[in-house]
Amino acid sequence: MKHPILTAAVLALGVAALAGPAEAKGCLKGAVVGGAAGSMAGHGKAGAAAGCVIGHHEANKKDKAGGQNAQPAPAK
Template identity: 75%
Template sequence: MKRTALVLSAFALAALAGGEPAEAKGCLKGAVVGGVAGHMAGHGKMGAAAGCAVGHHNANKKAKQG
């Protein structure tokens, strides 16, 4: 359980440390939040995948507005 949170945190930090902007905007933030929420429910990987999809969708929606 702690391993999943550690892996997600390490992935997010590695992605943020990179010099290039992410292609999938909103995915990393959504994946971290979804992974933590899914972890609490016993489905960390599914939560991370769903969080990535929702975060990407919201980022695209926000980009079209402004």
């Protein structure tokens, strides 16, 4: 494959388009980074897929941590 980074980016955009905006949070960025790292090892597509999963997981983890730091509503 002559353009592994381009392939990873196209794959990431396709995954993001199919998953929908609520489920793709963190996936696109993770897929691009994972695809670039994976292409250096000869596994660009696998890297993009793993990056998408990790990016999505990290985004969800940040959302949950943000919700826990919020102050509770005052009692009436």
